[in-house]
Amino acid sequence: MTSEAGTLRRLAVPVFLPSAVFGIGQGAAIPVVALQARDLGASVGGAGLVVAMLGLGMVLGDLPAGRIVARIGERSAVLLGSAVGAVGTALCLLSWTPVVLGIGVGMYGVASAVWALARQAYIIEAVPVALRARALSTMAGLNRLGTLIGPFLGAGVVYLLGPRGGFLVELVAVVVAGALMAGMPAVGSDRGGARAAQTMRSVLVTHRRVLRTLGVNALIMGASRASRTAVLPLWADHIGLDPTTTSLLFGVGAAVDVALSYPAGRWMDLRGRRVVAVGSLVAFAAAHVALPLTGSVLTLGAVAVLMGVANGLSNGLIMTLGADAAPEDGRAEFLGAFRLCHDAGSLAGPLVLAAVAAVATLGAGSLALAAISALGAAGMARWVPRRPRPDSDERRVRRLGSDERAVRRNPGRS
Structure with a gap:
């Protein structure tokens, strides 16, 4: 500790x-x-x-x-x-x-x-x-x-x-x-030990399997996370809540989100990434299913808290999964491609909601996002390793201070 x-x-x-x-x-x-x-x-x-x-x-x-x-x-x-x-x-x-x-x-x-x-x-x-x-x-x-x-x-x-x-x-x-x-x-490349830069094409080709599997699930996570900022206020307006109440509900969810940040990271380190990734998307799916059933401040507040839990569990998740999967050579380029998957999902999520709501209803749009989130949960369960692979860079990590020897003598103490 x-x-x-x-x-x-x-x-x-x-x-x-x-x-x-x-x-x-x-x-x-x-x-x-x-x-x-x-x-x-x-x-x-x-x-x-x-x-x-x-x-x-x-x-x-x-x-x-x-x-x-x-x-x-x-x-x-x-x-x-x-x-x-x-x-x-x-x-x-x-x-x-x-x-x-x-x-x-x-x-x-x-x-x-x-x-x-x-x-x-x-x-x-x-x-x-x-x-x-x-x-x-x-x-x-x-x-x-x-x-x-x-x-x-x-x-x-x-x-x-x-x-x-x-x-x-x-x-x-x-x-x-x-x-x-x-x-x-x-540290690392800033200390003169930079790895040779890889071409973006070579990185994308070499790691296309990871980007097709884990990257697609990162895209779904981005869509689930971004869509909540659109669907929650829209549904609040749909059931007649005023903007002030909507803002307060959103703030409560955001507070839960922030409070879970460090615990989520600790759970990932101690229990593995998979359980947190799957749990987050299951919570998103449940929240999107429950949203069309709400009709009051209390019930919508419960959904806002559930969305806060889902988003809080995902704090740092995509960065951690990308870091675990990143190769030693071409690491930065791979991380850029992996972040692109998530950010593209962040753009796509609200667009999916808007498209379904335009041809059907807002409730149908929320259910569509629930289905997408559930699909992502299944994908995370399939493709996220229980534990991160051993990192060859661990031997040369530049620790910021005198605690380096303590960590290496006791790699399990954290």
Whole structure:
């Protein structure tokens, strides 16, 4: 336990804290993107397109992010991502047309992809396999905590400056997070031991079986996770709840989500990845089945909590599965491809919901997502190993401090 705490504590300032700061900025800005687009003259549809640029930027940035990290290392990659994110956020802050705003939002999405992959690659290098899921889940959970806090911290600035105030908070957060990440102690490729960069085509071809199986299930997980942010408020509106009540229900679910982050990582490390992956998607399926049966604040609140449990269990899961499956050669490129699977699902989930709801009903859309989640649970049960494979890099992991010898003498103590 002492070794575990010491290892994770050493990541607090260079990795975990920037993740929370980044989440605060994102949480402050996301609610005002559509409002700013409307203020600039965009139609409702146009505002929706501007909002979608964030996800599109992440999808477009995933594969290049893998190449960038492989070529210049984790620390240089986060600094590059910080620069791109700062420029994108500044464009949002100073935007004079919806097009400029959309470009800024897209650049921020690309930067988010670079940041996320660089931090993931850094943790893989800096933390032994026995603590991997805990470290990645902690990072993901703190980011979500920041996203939860961000709207409240940004509310005062938005009150004074209008929608642009949210982007001002985000710009400050980008700069602060970048400065904190610049202090990451060098490990792996940043210490001059970089592996030869692989071509993206060779990585995709060599590992096509993993991407066709585990990658497809990561896509389903992304769809299940993203769709909840659309289906829950839409159903609340459908049964006549006011926006304030809807926000409170969503907040309760988000609190459960954040609270489960570290326990989920610990369960993955101690009990294996499969049980958490399957449990998360089963919970998503159950929540989507139950949603059309709700008709009151109490019953919808129960579903919101169940969705929070499902999402909390999945905190750090996709990053952990990608890290476990990643090869030693071409690791960063593989991680970029694996993240692309998940992020593509995040884009597809709300689209599936909208398509089914358009031709049938919102309840039918929720049931369709339940079926997809159940299919993903079966896939996770089939393709996720009970335990991660032994990591050859464990012999050369650069531990951040004097606890290296303790962990290697007692690999089971965590």
